[in-house]
């Protein structure tokens with residue numbers, strides 16, 4: 572790790588240092604990074620966007636199946652660039668981050684979240700319930716597969732990868748009857764109008780942290796971390812995402828396992844009729860047989876981590892598989908996570 576003298580120059584005003592923000596090359600990643608860059612510029616900072624080609628992007632371009640590209644490929648290159656001092660900030664889709672923290676990096680800000688739900692893009696404007704039995708639905712995510720299969724609609728679920736545009740094009744071209752995607756990706760790309768249904772979390776819970784972003788910087792760059800937090804951070808989102816990811820961690824599952832979780836900070840009345848914030852959390856996990864177990868919990872916002880972990884314990888007691896197979900959508904890499912091996916790094920998704 573290179574030691575960098577960052578404290579000398581201010582972040583705004585006369586003689587300000589330029590904040591270099593790293594992004595993956597995909598249109599969605601660049602759009603998300605632009606959003607963050609605009610907010611920082613608005614706050615008076617000078618920013619530069621640096622595109623980092625990740626191993627995942629390179630192998631995708633070369634046509635390598637995701638199962639051979641290893642874990643965390645979409646995240647590691649960005650993190651390495653921050654640690655090396657090539658960039659100052661990494662903007663990630665939060666749901667792609669492994670639950671383990673990385674030495675030398677700090678999660679400086681969790682910005683406002685997009686609608687976290689999943690969306691269906693189907694031919695002829697259909698919703699899930701209108702698709703005929705045998706209709707072919709593209710999704711490589713074990714979480715989506717488990718929950719959609721459980722609806723008992725007789726749909727054929729087929730693996731699919733690629734960016735948002737590639738996936739929707741398979742429906743437009745008639746190769747698939749429908750695809751399931753994160754609504755947040757569609758919204759950020761200005762294509763939410765192409766969704767034919769937004770899936771009800773009562774039926775399909777989104778991936779932990781879906782729709783949220785994570786802004787990381789070097790842990791020793793306290794000046795920047797403080798600025799990112801002051802400018803971008805949304806504490807309610809951070810609390811919700813903490814609870815959701817704690818379910819994943821509590822199950823011992825890598826991100827991308829067949830685990831759904833959705834938390835919200837809601838207003839409630841305490842015993843004296845005062846308005847208080849409370850955390851509400853729902854989660855779903857698959858059993859080894861592919862059945863679903865569901866649970867929910869509420870509590871104090873400051874207990875987010877414990878609430879998530881305890882809900883995970885309940886799900887385990889109800890038969891949830893302790894370690895699901897890896898891979899939410901593009902990150903599918905089930906060949907990398909052998910059941911029972913406890914010491915592998917968690918794959919990203």
Ligand SMILES: NCc1[nH]cc(CCC(=O)O)c1CC(=O)O
Pocket residue numbers: 664665666667751752753755756780781782783784899900901902920
């Ligand atoms: N696993 C890939 C991935 N990571 C983040 C998003 C979408 C944006 C988000 O969830 O914040 C997607 C695509 C998808 O699931 O459709």
